[in-house]
Amino acid sequence: MSGYRRQGNRGGFDSRNKLSNAGPRMEWKPKGKVDVSLESASCSQNDKSSNMLITEESAAKDVVCGVDDLKLASVSGNDDDNSQKVKQFGDKSQNEDVNGRLSHTGFDICQKGVSSVIKLKPPLHKINRDIRNQNKQSMKGKNIIFLRPGMVLMKGYISFDDQVSIVKTCRDLGISAGGFYQPGYSSGTKLHLKMFCLGKNWDPESSKYTEFRPFDKSKPQEIPEKFQGIVKKAIQDSNEFIQGGNRSSDEGRLIPTMSPDICIVNFYNKSGRLGLHQDKDESETSLRKELPVVSFSLGDSAEFLYGETRSIDEAEKVILESGDVLIFGGKSRLIYHGVTSICPDTAPTLLIEATDMSPGRLNLTFRKF
Numbered sequence: 001m002s003g004y005r006r007q008g009n010r011g012g013f014d015s016r017n018k019l020s021n022a023g024p025r026m027e028w029k030p031k032g033k034v035d036v037s038l039e040s041a042s043c044s045q046n047d048k049s050s051n052m053l054i055t056e057e058s059a060a061k062d063v064v065c066g067v068d069d070l071k072l073a074s075v076s077g078n079d080d081d082n083s084q085k086v087k088q089f090g091d092k093s094q095n096e097d098v099n100g101r102l103s104h105t106g107f108d109i110c111q112k113g114v115s116s117v118i119k120l121k122p123p124l125h126k127i128n129r130d131i132r133n134q135n136k137q138s139m140k141g142k143n144i145i146f147l148r149p150g151m152v153l154m155k156g157y158i159s160f161d162d163q164v165s166i167v168k169t170c171r172d173l174g175i176s177a178g179g180f181y182q183p184g185y186s187s188g189t190k191l192h193l194k195m196f197c198l199g200k201n202w203d204p205e206s207s208k209y210t211e212f213r214p215f216d217k218s219k220p221q222e223i224p225e226k227f228q229g230i231v232k233k234a235i236q237d238s239n240e241f242i243q244g245g246n247r248s249s250d251e252g253r254l255i256p257t258m259s260p261d262i263c264i265v266n267f268y269n270k271s272g273r274l275g276l277h278q279d280k281d282e283s284e285t286s287l288r289k290e291l292p293v294v295s296f297s298l299g300d301s302a303e304f305l306y307g308e309t310r311s312i313d314e315a316e317k318v319i320l321e322s323g324d325v326l327i328f329g330g331k332s333r334l335i336y337h338g339v340t341s342i343c344p345d346t347a348p349t350l351l352i353e354a355t356d357m358s359p360g361r362l363n364l365t366f367r368k369f
């Protein structure tokens with residue numbers, strides 16, 4: 001998540017800077033229809049396309065739905081207000097939990113108190129979707145999609161247990177000092193997400209990485225070892241996939257290995273989004289080596305766009321689901337990318353049950369400065 005405002009040159013990257021007029025991460029204004037690159041790329045809540053694993057009849061008695069959703073929607077639907085001026089760029093005044101309580105520290109991505117409310121059975125389409133996703137999990141490591149040179153999508157790569165542990169860890173870090181806040185610019189414009197950083201702080205206003213977060217002087221915590229391990233393994237596995245077991249294949253197609261020292265953690269609520277941008281605020285060395293950005297998706301799915309230019313019309317689209325890992329390095333290191341929308345009510349039921357995660361999507365992007 002860098003480079004949203006940068007118009008300037010980083011020096012020594014002339015060929016790349018042809019692509020470098022990334023705008024701020026702001027309002028998403030689709031101009032037209034967007035190409036769909038994968039058959040599965042649609043943000044549909046009621047997936048009627050595949051065989052039902054549990055029939056309507058057999059489940060009819062069990063399915064009672066909607067009350068939890070309604071209750072949560074009524075308290076979590078506060079859209080970000082762009083017109084509101086903020087005195088400090090990191091606006092913590094919006095750090096309410098889903099029950100509208102103000103927290104003294106960071107925004108809480110988990111639903112406090114909801115687990116004590118009577119739980120209703122999830123609707124049929126959700127049960128079946130979860131079963132299908134569990135089946136995908138058993139394909140772990142095999143379901144890798146080559147999107148373009150340097151860019152791969154690893155479907156369902158993160159195990160269920162790891163997803164639970166990542167959500168819980170981010171929740172704890174997010175409510176601590178230096179945790180989630182809603183970033184914005186001095187103009188008053190705010191991003192449509194909550195964010196915090198690990199390792200180093202990335203500041204949207206200056207597009208710079210610093211040791212301390214400017215608005216509250218907090219120092220980002222370290223990236224947990226467990227996260228580091230998943231990142232390294234994902235790069236290794238994607239290279240094995242690219243090589244296809246053939247050691248003699250072109251080295252240039254491989255994704256450079258990387259030990260991240262920065263992780264940007266984003267939480268999108270149901271109206272969250274992120275404009276097309278390039279990640280290019282990392283060091284010259286990191287960009288020259290084309291070290292990859294590795295992205296984890298958890299919770300609700302997202303419509304993710306990527307392309308050679310900043311044009312939405314020319315962009316490709318994929319759906320990022322809970323457990324997916326997306327890698328863009330090598331020739332795709334400076335790809336434009338962004339999130340057009342969050343697909344409501346698509347998070348795995350079991351993940352919600354295990355974590356009490358609020359409706360929305362958690363995204364972690366790892367980079368090397």
Ligand SMILES: O=C(O)CCC(=O)C(=O)O
Nearest residue numbers: 001002264279339363365
């Ligand atoms: O949420 C995502 O999938 C992308 C996030 C991103 O591009 C960033 O943090 O720079």
Ligand SMILES: [Fe+2]
Nearest residue numbers: 001002278279
């Ligand atoms: Fe980004």
